[in-house]
Amino acid sequence: MAKKEKIRKEYLWQSRRRNALGLPWTLTVYRLDQDRLYIQNGFFTTVEDEIRLYRITDITLRRTFWQKIFGLGTIRCDSSDVTMKNFSIINVKHSKEVKDMISKLVDESRLRNRVYTSEQQMTDRPHRPDGPDSPLPPPTDFDRTDVNGNGIPDSLER
DSSP states (O other), X not given: OOOOOOOOXXXXXXXXXXXXXXXXXXXXXXXXXXXXXXXEEOSSSOEEEEEEGGGEEEEEEEOOHHHHHTTEEEEEEEEOOSSOSEEEEEEEETHHHHHHHHHHHHHHHHHHHTOOOHHHHHHHOOOOTTXXXXXXXXXXXXXXXXXXXXXXXXXXXX
16 A cells, blocks of 8 residues: 655745734644635634635734734734635734735735726726726736836836
8 A cells, every 4th residue: 555645735924823922822823825824723623714815805913012022913804705704813923024925925816816806996997988888998918017026016016
């Protein structure tokens, strides 16, 4: 019999939820790859939630006084996901850097999957010279120039 090979997936970021003192003594694990955020909870019964990054619509970082003292923060995410509409990544170290990484990956995932929020659609809507019911003009090529090398096309940066 052939030995079973364990599938190992590389994550861009992985961390445990930490308690109030900043120690990783909890049963919640956060993992992030190019396309998804995973939140795993439990000991006897383990539940892993998966959120596709392009579904995240808003990200907020909150740091209380005690979180600042222990170098922690809570990242609040709103999404269009059916099962995980609003969720928090609680008490993580380097929370500012993690929030920025998630935000960048969300933008990249939206570009890759050609997903736009209604807010973007309202501002990016092409002008229809013959009224709202006239056909749309053919799509133009998207400018992917990235002069500063941060991974986000310059046309999307504000």
